[in-house]
Amino acid sequence: MQRFRLLLKHLFQSFVIVGLLFLSTSAFAQKNILHSNQLWIQSYHEARISPDLVLLLDGGFRWRDGFDEKLAYIVRAGLGYHVSPNLRVSAGFAHLGVYAGEKVVRYEYRPHQEFLLKDKLGKINISHRFRLEERFFRDVALDPVTTEFNFRFRYAVMLGIPLINLSSKDPDRKLVLNIGDEIFLNAGKETSHRIFDQNRLIVSPTLHWDKDLSVALTYNSQFASTPAVDTFLQSHIIWLQIRYNLEFSGTSKER
Helix, strand or coil, X not given: CHHHHHHHHHXXXXXXXXXXXXXXXXXXXCCEEEEEEEEEEEEEEEEECCCCEEEEEEEEEEEECCCCEEXXXXXXXXXXXXXXXXXXXXXXXXXXXXXXXXXXXXEEEEEEEEEEEEEEECCEEEEEEEEEEEEEEEECCCEEEEEEEEEEEXXXXXXXXXXXXXXXXXCCCEEEEEEEEEEEEEECCCCCCCCEEEEEEEEEEEEECCCCEEEEEEEEEEEEECCXXXXXXXXXXXXXXXXXXXXXXXXXXXX
């Protein structure tokens, strides 16, 4: 019975992955597709403040066409609670600014709630993240008074495939290939035709220097809707991600 349940669980996970890739592939069939090249850099930090509580912080900047054109910045903070070693629930708040030229013309204020579930299939790590965002927009260029609002649902699945152990003395020093997909769906009265927001297909070679520090050079193939009904934006993104964990709880409990 236990093996049967395990088989069903991973069949479901495989079905979800295939379904997300199908949605992404179907979107590419649209006629009007714009293209963009972007560079992102982002730093993530987790600070464990008790055996079960963790403070989550991250911030980043994005450019278009190399470093020639500023695109956006993001800062985010949250608090997570480990229900079990494999399940974390969290809530937080993000602030974003979108540029036109050298000026920020659009602000976004974004509370969110999420579930993060981790599992293993042999040596492969599997994670599922479900996130709900409440998004408040203010366009200071067109209408600095009116605030727009919509919900956004995000689901991400990620596989972590170990490639090489880099140290015989430190088992945490290794190279891992992370592969995943994340789909974004909008909801709310102001969503209009843009129920599909975007899809990210991610390939991310990651160097784990130790249990607290990792650096990833990620390729993100991002396909997104635009305000125009039949127009989509395909972005090829190189994304440098730095992750660093801090320990303030005085315990080495596994997360």
